[in-house]
Amino acid sequence: xxxxxxxxxxxxxxxxxxxxxxxxxxxxxxxxxxxxxxxxxxxxxxxxxxxxxxxxxxxxxxxxxxxxxxxxxxxxxxxxxxxxxxxxxxxxxxxxxxxxxxxxxxxxxxxxxx
Amino acid sequence: xxxxxxxxxxxxxxxxxxxxxxxxxxxxxxxxxxxxxxxxxxxxxxxxxxxxxxxxxxxxxxxxxxxxxxxxxxxxxxxxxxxxxxxxxxxxxxxxxxxxxxxxxxxxxxxxx
Numbered sequence: 001x002x003x004x005x006x007x008x009x010x011x012x013x014x015x016x017x018x019x020x021x022x023x024x025x026x027x028x029x030x031x032x033x034x035x036x037x038x039x040x041x042x043x044x045x046x047x048x049x050x051x052x053x054x055x056x057x058x059x060x061x062x063x064x065x066x067x068x069x070x071x072x073x074x075x076x077x078x079x080x081x082x083x084x085x086x087x088x089x090x091x092x093x094x095x096x097x098x099x100x101x102x103x104x105x106x107x108x109x110x111x112x113x114x
Numbered sequence: 115x116x117x118x119x120x121x122x123x124x125x126x127x128x129x130x131x132x133x134x135x136x137x138x139x140x141x142x143x144x145x146x147x148x149x150x151x152x153x154x155x156x157x158x159x160x161x162x163x164x165x166x167x168x169x170x171x172x173x174x175x176x177x178x179x180x181x182x183x184x185x186x187x188x189x190x191x192x193x194x195x196x197x198x199x200x201x202x203x204x205x206x207x208x209x210x211x212x213x214x215x216x217x218x219x220x221x222x223x224x225x226x227x
Contacts (some may be wrong), residue, residue, distance in 0.1 A: 031213060042118070042203050042205070042219050043203075048213075056214065091158070093158075101148055101165075101213055101215065102148075102213075103148075105157035105159075107155075
């Protein structure tokens with residue numbers, strides 16, 4: 001069974017440019033998460049989707065960040081415009097329709113803003 | 115607000131040594147606690163998941179314990195190997211929704227051959 005797939009793995013952009021990250025969750029997983037991981041820190045939740053609905057986006061900086069999960073499968077996280085402080089790893093995770101705490105993570109998208 | 119702390123921040127041990135990683139959390143009203151492993155440049159791999167009603171979980175050379183009342187968990191690694199070198203992250207899921215994990219900053223483990 002394929003795991004959570006993310007792309008691109010690495011992205012280098014100049015500040016003020018836009019960037020987008022894509023995530024394909026494990027088949028059958030209705031819950032999808034975007035986490036932000038700064039260097040030397042644990043991941044922090046940005047947004048959680050149940051199917052196509054964003055049920056928890058309280059930590060998403062809505063002035064420059066946006067996300068969507070059309071049709072309740074793939075998801076895209078966008079930053080526009082990017083700032084130097086956005087340099088981090090953006091992790092996508094998914095979980096099956098049971099509240100067990102079992103999350104499956106992708107390998108992440110590493111963003112460098114110059 | 116739940117806060118998760120991991121001690122030590124980094125650990126270097128010779129191969130074959132038994133070791134303990136510590137995790138503490140401020141709010142004992144948790145649904146579960148999970149230990150993850152993260153290799154450099156990679157995502158997170160779940161190692162052990164302990165539900166709030168459980169005291170410990172074991173997988174191979176790994177044993178994780180949970181003392182919810184004191185807000186502590188430990189990950190015990192027996193007979194460490196160089197392949198165990200990675201960052202180990204502890205995460206807790208709150209009672210209202212166990213999947214909304216709050217992570218610690220991790221312990222960087224290096225096992226020397």
